[in-house]
Amino acid sequence: MRPYFADLPKTALGAAYWLFAVYLLLPLALMTAMSFKDASFIAFPITDWTLNWYAQVLQDKQFIEASLYSIGIALATTAAATVIGVWIALLVTTEGIWGKAIIFALACLPAVVPGLINAISMRIFIRTVDIPTGTTAIILSHSVHAVPFVVIMVLTRLRSMPANLVDAARDLGADPFVAFLRVTIPYLMPALLGGMIFCVLTSIDDFVRTFFLGGYKPTLPMLIFAKVQGGMSPEINAMATIVLIVTAAVGLYAERLTRRSRN
Amino acid sequence: MQPVVQFENVNKYYGALPAVDGLNLAIEPGQFVTLLGPSGCGKSTTLRMLGGFEQPSSGEIYLEGKAISHLPPNRRNVNIVFQDYALFPHLNVGRNIAFGLELKGLSSDAIHKRTMELLALVKLEDFAGRMPDQLSGGQRQRVALMRALAPDPNVLLLDEPLSALDAKLRQQMQIELKTIQRTTGKTFIFVTHDQEEALTMSDVIVVMNKGRIEQMGDPNELYSRPRSRFVANFIGQSNFLEGKALSVDGTVATIDWNGTAIRADVNGTQPAKDSPTTVALRPEALYCLAEQPQDRFALKGRIVQRVFKGAHTALTVDLENGAQLHLQLDPVALSHIGTDEIWVGWRERDAVVLAD
Numbered sequence: 001m002r003p004y005f006a007d008l009p010k011t012a013l014g015a016a017y018w019l020f021a022v023y024l025l026l027p028l029a030l031m032t033a034m035s036f037k038d039a040s041f042i043a044f045p046i047t048d049w050t051l052n053w054y055a056q057v058l059q060d061k062q063f064i065e066a067s068l069y070s071i072g073i074a075l076a077t078t079a080a081a082t083v084i085g086v087w088i089a090l091l092v093t094t095e096g097i098w099g100k101a102i103i104f105a106l107a108c109l110p111a112v113v114p115g116l117i118n119a120i121s122m123r124i125f126i127r128t129v130d131i132p133t134g135t136t137a138i139i140l141s142h143s144v145h146a147v148p149f150v151v152i153m154v155l156t157r158l159r160s161m162p163a164n165l166v167d168a169a170r171d172l173g174a175d176p177f178v179a180f181l182r183v184t185i186p187y188l189m190p191a192l193l194g195g196m197i198f199c200v201l202t203s204i205d206d207f208v209r210t211f212f213l214g215g216y217k218p219t220l221p222m223l224i225f226a227k228v229q230g231g232m233s234p235e236i237n238a239m240a241t242i243v244l245i246v247t248a249a250v251g252l253y254a255e256r257l258t259r260r261s262r263n
Numbered sequence: 264m265q266p267v268v269q270f271e272n273v274n275k276y277y278g279a280l281p282a283v284d285g286l287n288l289a290i291e292p293g294q295f296v297t298l299l300g301p302s303g304c305g306k307s308t309t310l311r312m313l314g315g316f317e318q319p320s321s322g323e324i325y326l327e328g329k330a331i332s333h334l335p336p337n338r339r340n341v342n343i344v345f346q347d348y349a350l351f352p353h354l355n356v357g358r359n360i361a362f363g364l365e366l367k368g369l370s371s372d373a374i375h376k377r378t379m380e381l382l383a384l385v386k387l388e389d390f391a392g393r394m395p396d397q398l399s400g401g402q403r404q405r406v407a408l409m410r411a412l413a414p415d416p417n418v419l420l421l422d423e424p425l426s427a428l429d430a431k432l433r434q435q436m437q438i439e440l441k442t443i444q445r446t447t448g449k450t451f452i453f454v455t456h457d458q459e460e461a462l463t464m465s466d467v468i469v470v471m472n473k474g475r476i477e478q479m480g481d482p483n484e485l486y487s488r489p490r491s492r493f494v495a496n497f498i499g500q501s502n503f504l505e506g507k508a509l510s511v512d513g514t515v516a517t518i519d520w521n522g523t524a525i526r527a528d529v530n531g532t533q534p535a536k537d538s539p540t541t542v543a544l545r546p547e548a549l550y551c552l553a554e555q556p557q558d559r560f561a562l563k564g565r566i567v568q569r570v571f572k573g574a575h576t577a578l579t580v581d582l583e584n585g586a587q588l589h590l591q592l593d594p595v596a597l598s599h600i601g602t603d604e605i606w607v608g609w610r611e612r613d614a615v616v617l618a619d
Contacts, residue, residue, distance in 0.1 A: 164349035172363035
């Protein structure tokens with residue numbers, strides 16, 4: 001590749017990058033370090049280390065319940081968004097469908113509408129059609145938000161799919177449904193897995209929509225927010241560290257999975 | 264014998280453009296039939312209509328006497344080898360071949376047995392566990408062929424399956440395809456724009472142009488008795504001698520060609536006296552002599568260009584009557600010629616009158 005800014009010394013470019021990396025990682029490192037500090041006061045120096053905060057978190061019924069609740073919402077969201085997303089992607093790639101550009105643009109809209117606007121409008125909407133705040137409302141808004149990511153990932157994969165594959169399946173005796181199940185779905189798998197994991201992560205991470213549409217039962221971000229309101233403590237650090245590690249692991253696993261099935 | 268495939272007045276229009284125009288074609292079982300023509304001649308559309316991926320605008324297609332135009336691809340007992348093979352990338356070689364067998368509801372033992380049989384036919388027994396992207400082009404080609412043969416179709420359709428292979432491999436696959444066709448006794452319908460492929464493998468060649476059949480026959484007949492200028496040009500090369508018919512005596516016509524009376528086979532046509540008539544003459548059917556022969560027909564000429572082609576040499580000769588001919592001479596014939604002043608002739612049965 002052509003070196004850009006060739007007149008700048010390479011060390012300066014490298015140094016600038018590492019400065020950014022430090023800025024990126026330092027807060028996370030601090031948070032993690034503090035979760036191991038054997039004192040309830042968050043500041044340096046750390047003289048004694050402990051795992052007590054983690055033990056406390058894992059015994060915290062509120063934390064466990066909120067985590068399970070978040071995971072449940074994420075799974076329901078993923079299921080709904082995947083079905084709708086694949087449907088739209090198929091629709092957009094089908095020949096002879098009118099208004100494909102409009103369908104695609106509408107499907108992507110939720111990705112660019114600010115979360116706050118989305119949340120407020122959903123709040124007004126559910127009040128109008130008499131859906132109570134709570135689980136259903138949260139899943140509805142998370143799903144709408146997640147659909148564009150599934151559509152875009154599946155569409156990219158679908159466009160790279162040779163048209164002959166489905167023809168070959170039909171030719172060998174598969175009806176359209178069997179051809180879809182046995183050829184199209186396996187071909188889409190890397191994109192599907194990637195899209196699904198993305199759905200799970202964005203749903204678990206979502207605060208704004210949940211805040212506006214949730215009932216009395218807190219999801220994980222809401223619980224952490226409520227706890228922070230009562231003052232920072234190493235226990236919150238431990239919770240956040242657990243969330244960080246789990247989500248990073250899931251994300252990396254998804255990346256590996258999609259890359260392997262792509263090769 | 265009842266034809267295995269029959270097209271009856273089949274038309275296919277894309278908008279107002281005819282891709283296939285009034286096609287009538289009957290194919291005998293067990294033959295290697297090639298649909299040959301330039302791109303856009305309707306050969307692929309014909310194949311796709313037979314496979315069920317296109318519907319005729321009008322007319323009917325029969326498979327073993329039954330009308331099939333209304334049936335979807337999965338309910339026709341024909342299988343296609345696609346141009347880019349279309350192997351399922353997520354299934355290994357064995358599962359690819361088994362795909363059609365599984366859908367037929369065979370037992371897993373029967374599927375395994377048949378898959379291994381087919382792999383043995385192309386010597387790929389050890390590759391059953393490989394994924395398609397771990398195969399070479401030739402191996403993929405063979406797997407695609409076996410996958411299409413697996414469900415035991417009445418007719419196997421091949422859509423330019425050799426076009427992605429390099430020249431050497433292509434020749435090897437031509438022989439292999441022909442051998443497999445003989446061994447299995449199946450009807451193969453092969454689509455190509457490559458005349459050499461068609462000549463090598465076919466029992467019957469159907470030359471298509473602009474959605475219509477130009478001529479149909481065995482390779483030898485098509486090559487030596489082209490009926491139209493298009494066929495004479497598309498299969499091999501030809502000299503076209505344009506003149507006026509003088510007389511017809513049985514199967515031999517005499518034609519005034521630039522003031523020279525030449526004789527040619529009427530080739531099924533009936534040229535009227537004084538009508539413009541074209542004669543086709545293969546470059547390799549011409550003989551070339553240093554002296555004027557006493558016993559044979561020959562015209563005096565002068566070599567104006569020699570192009571060495573390896574196995575033969577291409578000569579361009581200007582004749583005394585003002586016409587020009589292209590010749591192909593093998594090295595032995597060439598060694599008998601001294602100077603550029605020569606005599607050129609041909610046997611009258613090698614010159615054929617064209618219908619257009």
